[in-house]
Amino acid sequence: MTDGPRTVIVTAYDGAKLMDVAGPMQAFSEARRPDGSPAYQVVLASEDGRTVTTDTGVRLETVRLDDAVRPGVDTLLVSGGDLTHPLTVTESLRSCLAEHLDRPRRLGSICTGAFILAELGVLDGRPATTHWAYCRQLQSEHPAVEVDPDAIFVTAGRVWTSAGVSAGIDMALAMIEEDLGHEAALSVARTMVLFLKRPGGQSQFSVELRQQMxxxxxxxxxxxxxxxxxxxxxxxxxALAGVARMSPRNFARVYLRETGESPARAVEKLRLAAARRRLEHTDDPVRVVARHTGFGDDERMRRAFVKALGVSPQDYRSRFGRPGD
Incomplete structure (x- = not known):
């Protein structure tokens, strides 16, 4: 552990999302060392240190990034913003950030802040994520990035990226746990009335919504x-081709083109979604849930859960099932 509080810098700019800025800052500000002293010194910085106006209209005071990034800085986070704004909004900030990328021990982005890191080449050859609505755009504009559209947050050495809004808090809690241990992170989660850690790889939104979009x-x-x-x-x-009144070969080809995935993959996701609902809202035994949702047996369903969500059906129910189950 360091002698004093670790310095965490969150960068902001006009149009930055307020929650992307405030959520992680709050989490780090709540963290305490064993003696009760603050574990982090949290600094909000912008390129020129002026007041920035977030996407909600709330104005935030900042300090100059050049002044904030001193030797020994621990973590530098880049907040997300509205991608309908042209890249010129953050062009000058990117130039400023480029001079400081090697200084922090840990570098990260929140939500669409991943685009800023990608523009700087930080994410090339690394796994990364961003808000689900922009994962395809990130992959298209930066093919050297290994975009994971499902993850809440992704770690790749010293570089961390998170999905949208509340996922920035999940990432901050994981950083706190890495730095200070489980109990310190759990204390922050309790203070903020949060789960300490959502299951690794948990989808950012529902299978049904993904299918519709x-x-x-x-x-x-x-x-x-x-x-x-x-x-x-x-x-x-x-069988599905028969229901769709198409030849099997044409059905498989058209389905992949229209939805972006194979029929078999889609079926497994829909079964998984149905199983999740039953685990959340009923007390049916896992083997019964597996049978009713088409998995056939609980072991096959367990493998599907671990592959897609990173947790077993039992663990999923313990987190998201009805109280008392």
């Missing part, structure tokens, strides 16, 4: 409704 033309809406109502049926490509 990818199938923008709604071509397979009726098929998806049929699958949800028949999760225990034969859901092979030939």
């Amino acid at each position: 990818r199938d923008v033309h709604g071509r397979f809406d009726e098929l998806h409704d049929w699958i949800r109502a028949n999760l225990g049926a034969d859901l092979s490509v030939p």
Whole structure:
């Protein structure tokens, strides 16, 4: 442990999202060392140290980034903003950041702040994430980045990236746990009335919503409704093609083109979503949930949960099930 509080710098600019700035700052500000003293000195910085106006209209006082980044700075975080603004909004900030990227022990971004790090080349060859709505754009504009569209946050050596809004707090809690240990992070989570850690790899939004947004033309809406109502049926490509009144080969090709994933992958995700709902809202045994949602047996469902969410069905229920289950 360092002698004094670790310095955490959060960078902001006009149009930065208030929650991206305030959420992590609050988490770090709540952290305490064993003697009760603050564990972090949290600094809000901008390129020129002027007052910045966030996306909500709230104005925040800042200090100059050049003055804030002193030797020994521990963590530098880049907040996200509205991507409808042109990149010129952060062009000058990026130039300023480029001079300081090697100084912090740890570097990170919140939400669309990943685009700023990507523009600086920090994320090249690394796994990273951002808000689910912009993952495809990040991958398209920066093909050297290994974009993970599902993760709440991603660590790659000294570089951390998080998904949207509240995920910045999840990432901050994980950093606190790495620095100070489990109990210190748990204390912050309790103070802020939060889960200490959402399951690793937990999807940023529901499978159903993902399916709706990818199938923008709604071509397979009726098929998806049929699958949800028949999760225990034969859901092979030939069977689904028959329901869609298409040849199996044409169905597989068109489905992949319209939704961005194979029919088999979509079926597993819909079964997973149904299993999650049952685990959250019923006290059915896991083996019964597996049977009703088409997994067949609890071991197959367990493997699907671990692969997609990073936790077993039992662990998922303990976090998100009804109180008392």
